[in-house]
Amino acid sequence: MGKSIIEKIWEKHVVHREEGKPDLLYIDLHLVHEVTSPQAFSGLRLKNRKVRRPDKTFATMDHNIPTINRKVIEDTVALNQITTLEKNCKEFNVTLAGLDSPDQGIVHVIGPELGLTQPGMTIVCGDSHTSTHGAFGALAFGIGTSEVEHVLATQTLWQSKPKTLKLEINGQLAKGVTAKDVILFILSKYGIQFGTGYVIEYGGEVIKNMTMEERMTICNMSIEGGARAGLVSPDETTFQYLKGRKYAPSQVEFDEYKDNWSDLASDQDATYDHVIQIDGKDIAPMVSWGTNPSMTAKVDSQIPKSLDCKTGLEKDSLERALTYMGLEEGQKIKDIQIQHVFIGSCTNSRLEDLQVAAEMVKGKKVHPQVRAMVVPGSQRVKRLAEDQGLDQVFIEAGFEWRESGCSMCLSMNNDVVPSGEHCASTSNRNFEGRQGAGARTHLVSPAMAAAAAIYGHFVDVRELYKVEV
Numbered sequence: 001m002g003k004s005i006i007e008k009i010w011e012k013h014v015v016h017r018e019e020g021k022p023d024l025l026y027i028d029l030h031l032v033h034e035v036t037s038p039q040a041f042s043g044l045r046l047k048n049r050k051v052r053r054p055d056k057t058f059a060t061m062d063h064n065i066p067t068i069n070r071k072v073i074e075d076t077v078a079l080n081q082i083t084t085l086e087k088n089c090k091e092f093n094v095t096l097a098g099l100d101s102p103d104q105g106i107v108h109v110i111g112p113e114l115g116l117t118q119p120g121m122t123i124v125c126g127d128s129h130t131s132t133h134g135a136f137g138a139l140a141f142g143i144g145t146s147e148v149e150h151v152l153a154t155q156t157l158w159q160s161k162p163k164t165l166k167l168e169i170n171g172q173l174a175k176g177v178t179a180k181d182v183i184l185f186i187l188s189k190y191g192i193q194f195g196t197g198y199v200i201e202y203g204g205e206v207i208k209n210m211t212m213e214e215r216m217t218i219c220n221m222s223i224e225g226g227a228r229a230g231l232v233s234p235d236e237t238t239f240q241y242l243k244g245r246k247y248a249p250s251q252v253e254f255d256e257y258k259d260n261w262s263d264l265a266s267d268q269d270a271t272y273d274h275v276i277q278i279d280g281k282d283i284a285p286m287v288s289w290g291t292n293p294s295m296t297a298k299v300d301s302q303i304p305k306s307l308d309c310k311t312g313l314e315k316d317s318l319e320r321a322l323t324y325m326g327l328e329e330g331q332k333i334k335d336i337q338i339q340h341v342f343i344g345s346c347t348n349s350r351l352e353d354l355q356v357a358a359e360m361v362k363g364k365k366v367h368p369q370v371r372a373m374v375v376p377g378s379q380r381v382k383r384l385a386e387d388q389g390l391d392q393v394f395i396e397a398g399f400e401w402r403e404s405g406c407s408m409c410l411s412m413n414n415d416v417v418p419s420g421e422h423c424a425s426t427s428n429r430n431f432e433g434r435q436g437a438g439a440r441t442h443l444v445s446p447a448m449a450a451a452a453a454i455y456g457h458f459v460d461v462r463e464l465y466k467v468e469v
């Protein structure tokens with residue numbers, strides 16, 4: 001019987017197995033950032049232990065760094081976490097892409113672009129959106145700080161074998177419907193718990209035709225569906241992306257690696273614990289209107305009404321979300337006014353995202369009531385975008401062009417949405433207070449965010465593509 005990529009990677013990495021206990025897995029790559037690593041390093045120090053494999057550990061700083069002037073870090077907690085990471089990396093001999101490094105960026109953006117992320121690997125990081133790396137056919141998941149310490153010390157991790165879920169998206173997407181809309185559509189239809197206990201393998205024609213950047217956007221938000229991880233079997237698109245990257249196998253070895261990676265792809269007759277099928281033509285540009293990512297609707301529809309709720313619980317959470325968001329039931333999505341636009345985060349801050357957004361705003365002006373910013377995912381993305389003149393397109397339209405980091409995705413620095421104001425955001429989380437106390441987040445694609453910046457409210461980008469762009 002055939003095997004899925006999830007089972008194949010798992011079996012190759014088990015170093016210890018005992019009946020009734022989780023498996024002990026070998027970890028190929030451990031990514032580290034400033035927020036979830038300080039206690040882990042302190043733990044090592046206390047126990048007088050070393051980092052077992054510094055060569056398989058890679059650190060960056062992204063969560064709380066400033067995006068305007070990187071030399072001035074006013075927040076004392078942020079400054080402390082940043083200097084602590086620098087100190088820890090030096091002491092434990094871990095490579096760090098720090099604030100002055102051309103490789104710095106959001107941890108889930110730089111792993112792939114540096115070629116650290118490779119098919120067949122087990123990848124962990126003290127960060128929930130580690131699932132992003134699954135786009136390469138890696139088993140990649142977030143871990144807690146005590147597990148970070150365990151991996152630093154042993155290069156292994158205790159893990160229970162997950163169930164497998166195949167999520168197939170067949171057919172085609174309309175122009176203007178993007179990877180972000182696919183995952184938001186899935187969350188709106190199946191909720192924030194459908195993936196609990198599973199690793200999701202995404203497949204089908206739509207995924208096959210996607211670029212690596214688009215696949216990363218989908219895998220990134222597997223977590224929002226409750227899944228442990230999400231991945232895509234590697235193919236020619238994966239190999240082409242990796243070729244020539246800084247830490248990818250050299251040209252000489254590449255073909256050999258490629259053969260091994262190809263063998264990892266799920267077998268045709270692989271079986272899964274659960275299968276979901278979706279048709280690409282059912283997906284539209286999506287906008288989240290509530291306080292979790294499943295509270296999302298098609299741009300040409302309305303916010304649900306309490307009358308349509310199936311349970312009392314559903315009705316209560318609708319009412320609570322609408323009170324927080326300052327919206328009305330039955331209100332048209334296109335009538336939601338916005339005051340902020342954030343294009344960034346590990347979901348949508350890569351070069352293609354910026355290209356799509358720039359195409360949308362070129363020659364236009366940001367609406368006078370809107371403050372809009374673009375925060376590239378990494379210094380590399382920033383440089384490449386600047387080489388193409390995208391920074392100028394954004395600046396001329398009235399956007400702010402920033403340094404790379406997590407920024408307004410979680411507002412751990414000064415990039416905050418004021419209370420009561422609405423933000424069209426390309427990030428992945430919209431819970432109460434995520435972008436600042438009282439901030440009202442709407443999760444959307446880069447194209448939708450860019451269009452909202454111009455119009456001051458949500459618009460259906462499919463119509464814009466037909467007539468304007």
Ligand SMILES: CC(C)[C@H](C(=O)O)[C@@H](O)C(=O)O
Nearest residue numbers: 035036063126127128129410
């Ligand atoms: C700070 C970190 C622990 C957190 C996470 O794990 O997700 C952050 O990246 C986030 O997106 O909220």
Ligand code: SF4
Nearest residue numbers: 129345346406409410
């Ligand atoms: S960009 Fe946002 S979701 Fe991604 S790692 Fe940073 S804070 Fe977390």
